[in-house]
Amino acid sequence: xxxxxxxxxxxxxxxxxxxxSCVASGDTFRKYALGWFRQAPGxxxxxxxxxxxxxxxxxYADSVKGRFTISRDNAKNTVYLHMNDLKPxxxxxxxxxxxxxxxxxxxxxxxxxxxxxxxxQGTQVTVSx
Numbered sequence: 001x002x003x004x005x006x007x008x009x010x011x012x013x014x015x016x017x018x019x020x021s022c023v024a025s026g027d028t029f030r031k032y033a034l035g036w037f038r039q040a041p042g043x044x045x046x047x048x049x050x051x052x053x054x055x056x057x058x059x060y061a062d063s064v065k066g067r068f069t070i071s072r073d074n075a076k077n078t079v080y081l082h083m084n085d086l087k088p089x090x091x092x093x094x095x096x097x098x099x100x101x102x103x104x105x106x107x108x109x110x111x112x113x114x115x116x117x118x119x120x121q122g123t124q125v126t127v128s129x
Contacts, residue, residue, distance in 0.1 A: 002026045002118040004096050009123030012086055016127075020081040022096030022120055033099040034072060034079040035059075037113055038092035038125075048094070049081060050110035053101060059110040064090075086127045093122040 008020040022034070035050035049070040050059040058070055069082040079096055097116035099109070109115050 002030070002032070002098055004098060004118055004120035006094065006096050006120045006123040009094060009125045011126045011128065014087055014127055014129050016086050017082070017084045018086060018125060019083070020094055020096075020123060020125070022079045022081075024077040024079075024098065031101045032117075033101070033105070033110070034070075035097045035099065035110060035116060036070060036079075036081045036094060037097060038090075038094045039122075040092040043092075045095075045113055047111035047113065051079065052105075061111070083125070086125075088127050088129045090125065091127050092125060094125050095122040096120045 003025045004022050006020060006022045008018065010018065012018050031053040033050060033052045036048040037045050038048050039045040047061050048064055049068055051070045051072050060068060067085045072079045098118040099116045103115060
């Protein structure tokens with residue numbers, strides 16, 4: 001079992017920056033791919049960013065490309081999401097997710113929330129205008 005805990009959310013003004021982190025515990029030695037998703041009240045969960053394990057390839061939703069950066073520190077069992085130039089439409093609960101390396105990594109896997117095996121509880125990000 002893998003337990004994921006997000007932190008770093010809060011209130012920030014439009015144009016500001018915020019950094020989220022997600023710390024994994026449990027089976028932390030497994031080489032999971034990691035992703036960030038977000039969900040606003042009444043909205044469907046949407047993909048934000050993802051990062052692979054062995055080649056550290058990154059993936060981004062078009063809506064955040066150029067503004068957000070995903071990274072990971074395997075020694076700390078942590079994945080980060082650095083968010084710059086935040087906009088009110090970025091307001092949502094941000095959750096991290098882990099995908100088992102035993103799963104399939106077909107084209108488009110990173111943006112499909114159904115392919116991830118473990119999820120954190122989420123952290124609230126609110127961007128004021």
